[in-house]
Amino acid sequence: MIVNGKKKNYEGFSVSEMIKxxxxxxxxxxxxxxxxxxxxxxxxxxxxxxxxxxEIVAFVGGG
Known part of the structure; x- marks a missing residue:
């Protein structure tokens, strides 16, 4: 699988487990x-x- 453009192996993981x-x-x-x-x-x-x-997008604060 591809995560943010890089090949990773999270097959069988829940999305929550991958995030952790x-x-x-x-x-x-x-x-x-x-x-x-x-x-x-x-x-x-x-x-x-x-x-x-x-694709995982993170919110970034700023000002």
């Missing part, structure tokens, strides 16, 4: 799975597959 493994804060990111934004309430029950394409 990447040490990300689920409240500060958006996950796009196969070109569709995944609702946060789907993170626990969405199991990743080998051919998935994932």
């Amino acid at each position: 493994d990447l040490d990300l804060d689920a409240d500060k990111i958006v996950v796009e799975l196969n070109l569709e934004i995944l609702p946060k309430d789907e993170y626990d029950k969405t199991i990743l597959k080998e051919d998935d394409k994932i």
Whole structure:
């Protein structure tokens, strides 16, 4: 699978497990799975597959 343009192996992981493994804060990111934004309430029950394409976007504060 591809995560933010890099080949990774999270097959069989839930999206929540992948986020924890990447040490990300689920409240500060958006996950796009196969070109569709995944609702946060789907993170626990969405199991990743080998051919998935994932983009993770983090919110950055500034001023």
